[in-house]
Amino acid sequence: MSAAGRRPEILRRRDPIEGDPGCPRPPLPVNAQSASGESIEFDAIIVGAGLAGLVTAGELLDAGKRVLVVEQEPPQSLGGQAFWSFGGLFLIDSPEQRRMGVHDSLELARQDWFGTAAFDREEDLWPRRWAEAYLEFAAGEKRSWLRSKGVKLFPVVGWAERGSGTAGGHGNSVPRFHITWGTGPGLLQPFIARVRQGHADGRATLAHRHRVDELLIDDGRVVGVRGSILREDDMERGVASNRDVVGEFEFRAPAVVVTSGGIGGNHELVRRNWPERLGTPPAHMLAGVPAHVDGRMIGISEQAGARVINGDRMWHYTEGIQNWSPVWQNHGIRILPGPSSLWFDAEGNRLPAPLFPGFDTLGTLEHLQQTGHDHSWFVLTQKILEKEFTLSGSEQNPDLTDKNIGLLLQRVRPGAPAPVEAFKQHGADFVVAATLPELFSGMRAISDVPFDDKAIERTVLEHDRELDNGFSKDAQLTAITSARRYRGDKLIRVASPHKFLDPKAGPLIAVKLHILTRKTLGGLETDLQGRAQNAEGTSVRGLYAAGEVSGFGGGGVHGYRSLEGTFLGGCLFSGRQAARGVLADLR
Numbered sequence: 259m260s261a262a263g264r265r266p267e268i269l270r271r272r273d274p275i276e277g278d279p280g281c282p283r284p285p286l287p288v289n290a291q292s293a294s295g296e297s298i299e300f301d302a303i304i305v306g307a308g309l310a311g312l313v314t315a316g317e318l319l320d321a322g323k324r325v326l327v328v329e330q331e332p333p334q335s336l337g338g339q340a341f342w343s344f345g346g347l348f349l350i351d352s353p354e355q356r357r358m359g360v361h362d363s364l365e366l367a368r369q370d371w372f373g374t375a376a377f378d379r380e381e382d383l384w385p386r387r388w389a390e391a392y393l394e395f396a397a398g399e400k401r402s403w404l405r406s407k408g409v410k411l412f413p414v415v416g417w418a419e420r421g422s423g424t425a426g427g428h429g430n431s432v433p434r435f436h437i438t439w440g441t442g443p444g445l446l447q448p449f450i451a452r453v454r455q456g457h458a459d460g461r462a463t464l465a466h467r468h469r470v471d472e473l474l475i476d477d478g479r480v481v482g483v484r485g486s487i488l489r490e491d492d493m494e495r496g497v498a499s500n501r502d503v504v505g506e507f508e509f510r511a512p513a514v515v516v517t518s519g520g521i522g523g524n525h526e527l528v529r530r531n532w533p534e535r536l537g538t539p540p541a542h543m544l545a546g547v548p549a550h551v552d553g554r555m556i557g558i559s560e561q562a563g564a565r566v567i568n569g570d571r572m573w574h575y576t577e578g579i580q581n582w583s584p585v586w587q588n589h590g591i592r593i594l595p596g597p598s599s600l601w602f603d604a605e606g607n608r609l610p611a612p613l614f615p616g617f618d619t620l621g622t623l624e625h626l627q628q629t630g631h632d633h634s635w636f637v638l639t640q641k642i643l644e645k646e647f648t649l650s651g652s653e654q655n656p657d658l659t660d661k662n663i664g665l666l667l668q669r670v671r672p673g674a675p676a677p678v679e680a681f682k683q684h685g686a687d688f689v690v691a692a693t694l695p696e697l698f699s700g701m702r703a704i705s706d707v708p709f710d711d712k713a714i715e716r717t718v719l720e721h722d723r724e725l726d727n728g729f730s731k732d733a734q735l736t737a738i739t740s741a742r743r744y745r746g747d748k749l750i751r752v753a754s755p756h757k758f759l760d761p762k763a764g765p766l767i768a769v770k771l772h773i774l775t776r777k778t779l780g781g782l783e784t785d786l787q788g789r790a791q792n793a794e795g796t797s798v799r800g801l802y803a804a805g806e807v808s809g810f811g812g813g814g815v816h817g818y819r820s821l822e823g824t825f826l827g828g829c830l831f832s833g834r835q836a837a838r839g840v841l842a843d844l845r
């Protein structure tokens with residue numbers, strides 16, 4: 259059977275958002291006339307209909323402005339990456355945290371953010387200011403603003419990026435990863451609805467299959483966009499659409515907001531920008547984002563005078579697995595791991611403390627790149643798989659995405675969630691075995707790098723011996739014990755410590771992990787109201803940026819690393835701020 263034939267039902271849905279057929283596409287001729295022939299004047303043009311573009315459009319519509327959103331993809335891909343996202347949101351001192359017994363504060367979050375970001379460059383001026391402003395947003399208005407739009411949160415808060423082992427260093431000191439009820443599609447829903455309403459009111463125009471190739475400049479000011487109309491395409495959401503040019507367009511407006519996303523779908527650009535500190539760029543990477551995340555608009559904005567900063571900062575995962583039912587080419591899924599799997603490099607050496615699953619994404623990537631191999635291994639038990647494997651992505655979490663309580667209860671019942679079990683059965687990277695020798699032979703069958711099976715066996719035996727006591731000198735076991743003191747982890751995220759060779763915990767499982775591209779942390783430098791900056795440190799008149807293309811604010815609000823759940827939130831915040839900048843300048 260073909261991969262497409264086995265795809266779970268949720269991926270076949272054409273309907274992007276529950277109850278929402280997507281924005282109707284107006285008949286939009288090249289000269290931007292309405293169907294009745296009147297000339298349309300826009301206050302702002304927004305390039306890209308992902309989360310950041312939709313937020314910006316919504317805010318401008320709320321202020322009574324007329325907006326044009328140009329989007330290269332067809333209507334079924336409306337919402338960009340956010341549709342596929344898990345909907346994880348970084349919030350500080352929320353009622354959900356408090357209900358789970360977590361004491362968070364703005365001060366603690368600031369310590370974590372700045373310890374993680376490690377800002378150290380002259381061009382971190384705006385990113386630092388964005389970080390301060392974003393922390394205030396995440397501790398303040400973010401939750402109530404989202405709630406006012408009908409966005410609700412799953413009550414169990416997750417603990418992502420547990421850190422590099424010191425209080426002042428990288429990582430979240432407390433759980434802060436709030437999952438949107440409805441995951442990515444649930445988060446997108448109100449913003450899509452707002453633009454649809456704008457369309458019904460005659461103030462929003464959404465032009466799909468319009469790809470911007472150039473920003474128009476007049477007297478040093480960006481005054482519009484020019485580009486290609488692409489042939490219609492009825493491919494499924496997420497699949498690469500054709501790039502056949504069937505026409506041209508040119509639109510003008512006093513403000514152009516670029517919200518075109520990052521570079522993660524363009525592996526050539528990723529390799530070109532790969533930082534030395536992360537070793538040699540991987541020869542093999544999985545794509546964690548669809549092909550439209552192509553980074554083209556970054557160069558186009560640069561040509562119009564915008565400054566790109568921190569291009570070497572990026573956020574890729576080391577726990578990627580090949581999607582057994584791919585949507586896009588080379589499609590990889592990230593495992594959001596709990597802390598109990600043993601992690602080995604390609605040659606069978608255990609990763610050093612504190613590079614445990616879910617602790618330090620880039621620390622692990624840096625370490626692995628020094629090994630000279632692009633893959634690594636999780637070794638675990640069925641018991642760990644059932645409790646600790648969550649797959650990132652809306653389609654991999656149908657219980658949360660479809661708000662299905664019956665399915666959700668599966669998370670506390672014995673057995674793995676269905677999407678995880680499907681990967682175990684069909685995934686090319688999974689090996690399941692009753693004994694270690696069988697496991698090693700399965701691992702050999704899917705890897706051409708020789709590994710030291712004696713070293714893996716010794717590590718498993720040492721691990722199991724430590725479990726004769728309720729205490730241990732193994733830092734990973736200590737971390738697991740500490741994690742289970744958090745109610746959320748004990749309930750659904752962290753398996754009770756057990757011996758790997760206890761048959762009751764089996765079978766044994768090995769998972770071959772690949773590097774998976776995802777987020778772009780640098781980008782177009784902007785001031786706090788989204789105005790693109792030039793090399794002289796002044797604003798490029800008429801040009802604004804928000805979302806991933808602007809490094810989620812300022813050209814890199816995260817610095818070198820992220821606390822997770824900060825990307826969607828960065829789109830929300832920077833989209834709002836860019837709209838405010840446009841409004842201030844239109845006055």
Ligand SMILES: Cc1cc2nc3c(=O)[nH]c(=O)nc-3n(C[C@H](O)[C@H](O)[C@H](O)COP(=O)(O)OP(=O)(O)OC[C@H]3O[C@@H](n4cnc5c(N)ncnc54)[C@H](O)[C@@H]3O)c2cc1C
Pocket residue numbers: 305306307308309310311328329330331337338339340341342343344345346347468469470471517518519520546547548550551552554555650651652777804805806807822823824825826827829
């Ligand atoms: C599987 C997955 C899981 C994720 N999970 C999370 C999570 O739990 N929490 C979190 O915080 N983040 C998560 N993210 C990241 C987050 O979803 C993205 O960073 C965010 O949605 C980016 O939004 P954006 O609007 O900036 O860009 P995009 O969503 O990439 O949208 C940009 C749009 O611009 C269009 N475009 C680009 N160039 C042009 C052009 N030249 N002309 C016209 N249109 C153009 C593109 O077609 C696209 O539609 C996840 C991402 C993925 C893929």
